[in-house]
Amino acid sequence: MKPALRGILVVGTDTGVGKTFVAAALCRALRQAGRPVAGLKPYESGCRPTAKDAAALEREAQSGLPLSLRCPFRYRAAIAPAIAAEQEGRVDPIGAAAKIVRRVGKDYVLIVESAGGLASPVSKSATNLDLAVALGLPCLLIGRNALGTLSQVSLAVAALRAREVPILGVVLSRGAGPRDPSQATNVEWARRLTQVRRTFALPRIGVAQAARLLSAELQPNLD
């Protein structure tokens, strides 16, 4: 049997919901706690030429690992990785990504960011959800704290449960979007609909504050 990895897979209901923001804050919290942490983004598209998410994670994790391990599959087009790979005539299977993640996981606690929404395709016949199954890491699901999130969060939680992926919690993150009345009730209703007890809001804050808030919410899982 493959040894269990230590860490968290950060997945999202959609693109642009706050996965990198949360993953970077988690890297910061673990590093400040003196843990050897690696922030990985196995698939990243929109690299023109920089892999910005991978760089943001490394800024906080300071693992010193090469980009080839932190972000092995990079694409120029800002489109789902599977489609970008197809356009470039490449095949980058999740087995290869999982192998690299497992290798890094021998020496580091892992914070892995998925690419786009949970059901987006990352390679020819695999989605982020398939990657979650392959890695077996507990997932932290990030959604937008905005109108529309309840359906997205409910569907994503159902999909994770159908594949028996452990759910660490649900974070409703407040990005740059405008205020809307649903923000007052989204957390309570997401919890009611999904029965994920650890569902909480992340206000629009800085990364240092987010690291403190996430540490408090996710203890003892960050120990």
Ligand SMILES: Nc1ncnc2c1ncn2[C@@H]1O[C@H](COP(=O)(O)OP(=O)(O)OP(=O)(O)O)[C@@H](O)[C@H]1O
């Ligand atoms: N709670 C928050 N406080 C402050 N800024 C936030 C918060 N949540 C998200 N953001 C900001 O919202 C924007 C989108 O978030 P982010 O880049 O983390 O999304 P993502 O899910 O990683 O997107 P992608 O699918 O492209 O990887 C970023 O500018 C990020 O810094």
Ligand SMILES: [Mg+2]
């Ligand atoms: Mg991101």
